[in-house]
Every structure is written in C-alpha cells, then in structure tokens.
Amino acid sequence: MTDSLQFPDGPWPELQPGWVWLCGTGPGDPGLMTLHALNALRQADVIVYDALMNPEILTWARPEAERIYAGKRGGKPSAQQRDISLQLVELARAGKRVLRLKGGDPFVFGRGGEEAQTLIQHQIPVRIVPGITAGIGGMAYAGIPVTHRDVNQTVAFVTGHDRQGLAPGSVDWPSLAKAAQVIVIYMGMKHIRAIAEELIAGGRAPDEPVAVITAASLPDQRVLETTLQTAADDITATDMTPPAVICIGRSVLMRQVLDWQALAAGEAPRNLDPLGRGRPAEMS
Numbered sequence: 001m002t003d004s005l006q007f008p009d010g011p012w013p014e015l016q017p018g019w020v021w022l023c024g025t026g027p028g029d030p031g032l033m034t035l036h037a038l039n040a041l042r043q044a045d046v047i048v049y050d051a052l053m054n055p056e057i058l059t060w061a062r063p064e065a066e067r068i069y070a071g072k073r074g075g076k077p078s079a080q081q082r083d084i085s086l087q088l089v090e091l092a093r094a095g096k097r098v099l100r101l102k103g104g105d106p107f108v109f110g111r112g113g114e115e116a117q118t119l120i121q122h123q124i125p126v127r128i129v130p131g132i133t134a135g136i137g138g139m140a141y142a143g144i145p146v147t148h149r150d151v152n153q154t155v156a157f158v159t160g161h162d163r164q165g166l167a168p169g170s171v172d173w174p175s176l177a178k179a180a181q182v183i184v185i186y187m188g189m190k191h192i193r194a195i196a197e198e199l200i201a202g203g204r205a206p207d208e209p210v211a212v213i214t215a216a217s218l219p220d221q222r223v224l225e226t227t228l229q230t231a232a233d234d235i236t237a238t239d240m241t242p243p244a245v246i247c248i249g250r251s252v253l254m255r256q257v258l259d260w261q262a263l264a265a266g267e268a269p270r271n272l273d274p275l276g277r278g279r280p281a282e283m284s
C-alpha cells in the first residue's frame with residue numbers, strides 16, 4: 001500500500017527519534033486525514049492508536065512499525081489515560097519515533113491536551129497535527145453546513161458526557177439554548193432525552209430540527225432526521241448506536257437540498273429551498 005502512494009514532494013517535517021507527534025485522523029474516511037498525518041505514518045517506529053480511529057489507516061504505516069492499541073472502552077478511563085500518557089513518555093525516552101493517532105481532531109474532546117501536557121512536563125518534544133473533527137466533517141458528510149448565513153452566527157460544540165459519564169452538569173443548558181443557534185453534541189446519545197428536555201425548558205422549540213449521524217463518513221454512516229421532542233424515542237426506534245454526533249438547529253433542514261451522498265446515489269433533492277428564502281441561494 002505504502003509504495004502505491006504518490007506522496008507529494010516536500011519538504012516535509014522529519015519525525016525524529018525521541019519525539020511524539022499527536023495526530024488527528026479525521027472522523028473515519030481515511031481520505032479525510034491530513035498530509036502531515038500521512039507523512040508521520042511513513043516515518044513512525046511506534047504507533048499508538050485509539051478505538052475511534054479507522055484502523056484501515058494503519059495499512060499506510062511502515063510494515064515494521066509497532067502498533068499499540070490504546071482503546072479505552074470499558075476500563076477505568078482515568079487510570080488508563082495516565083498509562084497511555086506515560087507509555088508515550090517511555091517510548092519517546094527509548095528513542096522511538098512515536099506517533100499518537102486519535103480520531104477526529106486531537107484537541108477536540110479527545111484528551112489530546114492532557115497527553116501533550118504530560119509529554120511536555122516530561123521534557124518530550126511534541127508536534128500537534130490537527131484533524132477534521134467529527135462535529136464538522138461528520139456534518140458535512142451528512143449534508144449539513146455547521147454555519148449558514150440564514151441560520152446561525154454561532155455554533156456550540158458540546159460534550160454530552162462529563163468525566164463521570166453523566167450528562168454534564170458543567171454545561172449550562174438553558175443559557176446554551178439561548179446563546180447558540182446551532183448546537184453540535186459529541187457523546188450525546190446516552191443522555192439525549194435529558195439534554196433535549198433541558199434545551200426545551202431553556203426556550204428551544206420542541207419541533208426544532210435535529211440530526212443524529214452515526215459512523216459519520218464511513219460506509220455504514222446513518223443519519224436520522226428528527227426533532228428535539230422526538231429525538232430520544234426515534235433513536236431507540238431506529239436502533240441508532242454510538243459513535244454519533246447530534247446536530248440541533250435549523251441548519252439540519254439544509255440536508256433536504258445538500259444530502260450529496262443521496263444525490264450521488266441518484267436520488268432527487270427533496271427540497272431545493274428548505275429554508276424558504278424564496279429566492280436563489282446566490283442572492284443575498
């Protein structure tokens with residue numbers, strides 16, 4: 001696989017022994033990775049990767065590279081996070097060229113900040129390579145623009161989980177309901193009923209459009225279009241399972257015209273003017 005890739009000419013940065021590069025890999029479709037991440041894969045001695053990353057990407061690594069799975073599913077997250085961070089320190093100290101791969105963007109709800117901080121506290125040199133986060137790339141694959149001039153001047157990215165796995169008490173949902181016209185929730189499936197109730201209590205319309213996107217950008221991507229008051233029941237009824245990003249706001253309506261994957265499959269646009277502007281999109 002590696003040999004078949006025509007990697008563009010550099011100069012590209014060198015992943016040096018003793019360094020750790022912390023790279024995002026995007027939401028799932030390997031084509032959404034950056035060239036810096038691919039450049040890192042071509043050099044790394046050791047790759048430490050997460051559960052929420054498409055493992056296909058690893059076929060682009062050097063065959064002799066060591067691959068270490070650092071999934072955190074089902075264990076004690078905090079202890080495991082410390083172990084992963086310290087393992088990165090050890091690998092770097094052993095003179096390896098270390099690549100830490102994470103799904104999406106490493107600094108978006110991915111604990112990349114903690115890992116990089118641990119490395120720097122241990123005097124390990126790091127490079128951060130951003131990635132396309134699921135809350136933006138996943139929306140785009142569903143045909144939903146996270147901002148649209150006729151809909152929103154703000155967008156909020158929120159986690160539906162706190163450290164204890166509870167709906168985050170640290171999020172002031174009623175204030176958010178008033179402040180952010182579009183809300184994109186990560187890790188929100190488990191608590192969507194409570195979150196929706198809080199947003200409605202905060203003033204959002206019960207029939208406000210909601211999209212739930214699972215396995216975004218992957219072949220098994222699914223999109224559920226629903227509303228705030230029906231989201232929780234519809235998720236159960238359709239057996240939608242995580243990982244999912246949930247978008248709340250009128251920009252979800254744009255999917256009626258922008259669902260480019262459906263168009264590519266030969267379907268007609270459902271509605272060429274879903275926001276009811278009554279004039280061509282190019283006219284302000």
Ligand code: SAH
Nearest residue numbers: 104105108110133134186187215216244245
């Ligand atoms: N750093 C990642 C987020 C990690 S938190 C990023 O920037 O995207 C994990 C959450 O991300 C999941 O619970 C889900 O809400 C979201 N997520 C990641 N990949 C996804 C995908 N392919 N489809 C839908 N949601 C995804």
